């Protein structure tokens with residue numbers, strides 16, 4: 532068929548930003564609470580970006596923060612959002628650069644780029660919807676489903692009995708793996724919880740543990756050795772998130788893979804982990820590293836280094852991104868965000884299925900609107 536030019540340049544008409552507070556059903560505690568560094572978590576604050584174009588296309592994206600930072604993300608996004616209006620929404624790389632330069636003095640990591648992530652993710656959602664493709668397909672997927680594991684059942688505020696019951700429920704729901712938190716001040720309690728869950732789920736169900744950065748190097752090595760017998764898929768965040776050398780030494784000393792990366796707030800910070808071979812499994816978070824544009828750069832580096840991938844949180848976004856990774860990845864199942872969206876992600880036989888809906892495949896629910904505390908719209 533002869534080539535027919537079909538594309539008519541489009542332009543962003545509106546960028547609508549909103550901030551919403553999602554309350555958690557119960558206060559959540561990981562090791563950071565038991566070491567006194569943080570209070571139990573009771574809510575998650577979201578920054579939503581909704582973009583419309585002159586041709587009538589729409590995209591939605593989000594960023595989030597836990598415990599602090601939500602108002603700052605929203606404030607910075609409001610300062611720069613006008614910059615995007617009138618631009619072609621398909622030129623995401625150009626737009627991202629423009630947004631970064633609009634706030635260049637606050638840097639290219641952390642809060643500054645987390646504020647841009649919501650817009651960047653909305654642009655990818657919009658582009659995939661224009662193409663009529665799920666985001667994974669727009670980017671180019673290796674698979675239509677991704678191995679998934681449950682985290683929300685294994686927090687330290689839950690008793691062993693509750694953790695076991697939730698693990699059984701997750702497995703019944705088609706979620707393949709179970710992750711539980713460790714890092715209690717009393718190591719024997721940690722080991723008892725891991726042993727109880729391993730015995731409960733049996734030897735064939737993938738099991739992970741997460742210390743949320745609360746061990747020092749000596750403790751991590753001792754605990755890592757004692758945990759080898761449980762045949763864990765990985766030990767997550769055994770050390771401070773920025774201790775790349777410590778992670779590298781630990782990963783070299785243990786048979787059990789070491790996972791980390793969720794707390795890092797830019798590709799540059801991840802580059803150091805990758806360059807020092809600090810982990811076997813890298814756990815980036817697209818909203819935290821500045822959006823999908825940045826996340827895709829990171830995936831290229833991680834793949835070249837031969838790392839496995841298990842993105843952190845936000846399964847609604849990461850399911851699509853993990854589906855594009857050459858090595859078989861994991862996606863973290865958290866049902867916390869379910870009330871924000873009208874759609875549900877399906878799990879079956881241990882895997883999460885990439886939805887066939889275009890874009891991310893999510894729309895904001897009435898509940899998300901009800902939890903919205905402020906909005907701002909930018910247009911011509």
Ligand SMILES: [Mg+2]
Pocket residue numbers: 741743767768793
């Ligand atoms: Mg974690």
